[in-house]
Amino acid sequence: MKFINPYLNFNGNTEEVFNFYKSVFGGEFAMVMRFRDTQGCEDMPEEEKDGIMHIALPVGSSVIMGTDVPKSMPQVTTGSSVSLCIHMDSREESDRVYKGLSEGGEATMPMADMFWGDYYGMLTDKFGIQWMISFSTQDYSKM
Template structure:
């Protein structure tokens, strides 16, 4: 396993929050994707298309990541506003971690290849913790 990083969910103010974090920690965003630029979001309300689908800010050897939760989805509350993102070194390690932690929980997105290049899945474990498992074959570890 290479990294475990926090993934934060916001009700429409991700960009504001991450600019605030950037003003303290410095650095540059390594990813910034908006809903309107993403496949499958064409029918999203116009007001939500400018929302942040994914943003990443390196801090030291780790990365803090985040997203806006569109108003058309269930809004986040304390306890559902963060996930643990596990970035692994292989597809087999991604499957091992995913399959090891999902029993008794609820899979929200099965492991599959994503349009952004990662092999990715997410779930809520049996203790209510939100997890994301990600393998990017193009990243050098």
Template sequence: MKVVNPYLNFNGNTEEVFNFYKSVFGGEFAMLMRFKDIPAEATQDQAGEGCADAGVPAGEENGIMHIALPIGSSILMGTDVTSNMPQVDHGNGISLTLSAESREEADRVFNALAEGGKIQMPMQDMFWGDYYGMLTDKFGIQWMMNYSTQW
């Protein structure tokens, strides 16, 4: 296994979320597909529950079926959950951990993600030798930022 890529689900605001992350991390979307882009010939088995022939609710055709934003050697991916599917309840069961290449990069990304969110632990030198902080962004996603000179 080379890399683990997180896949995030949102209740209809994936485009807003990923445009925010794009403004923080830069780059371009490697993929952006909307529900309306599913080919008419796609079957429910191919498209998945809640898509195309399975019935995307009226007014949700422009929702994000799949989006991918490369960040370093990883890809952050996501989708909208349509209103006819179980809705997402963001919990605290997962955090996305970022490893910065410098203290300056760690501070820049941490502060950008914290805008409108909540800082649990500000960036600081830790007893194990790293520069580290934790936050929950304005979309309810938990992030851990780390800068280490040890690896």
């Protein structure tokens, strides 16, 4: 396996969420597809057609992807079963991303040097997504 791309589901605010992530991480969307432009969604309620069918934001060597869950499907509930762990290139970049993602959210573990050697912190962003931010000089690919 080479990589895992997280796929996030939201109840109608995917565009807001991904614009927020774009403001923190930078870059451009690799794809934005709306329901109205997707074959098979013609019978969808008009108020949902501008929702996001698929969106993709490259972040480093990964891609964060997401969608709006149509109201005809079971709606998303915020939970704690998934955290996104992102490995940064520097302490400064770690601090910048931590500060950006925690704005309006909950900083659960401030960035700090950890006993295992990483500079690490945890937070839940304002959309209920848990993040683990890490910087290390260790090469984890050889472990």
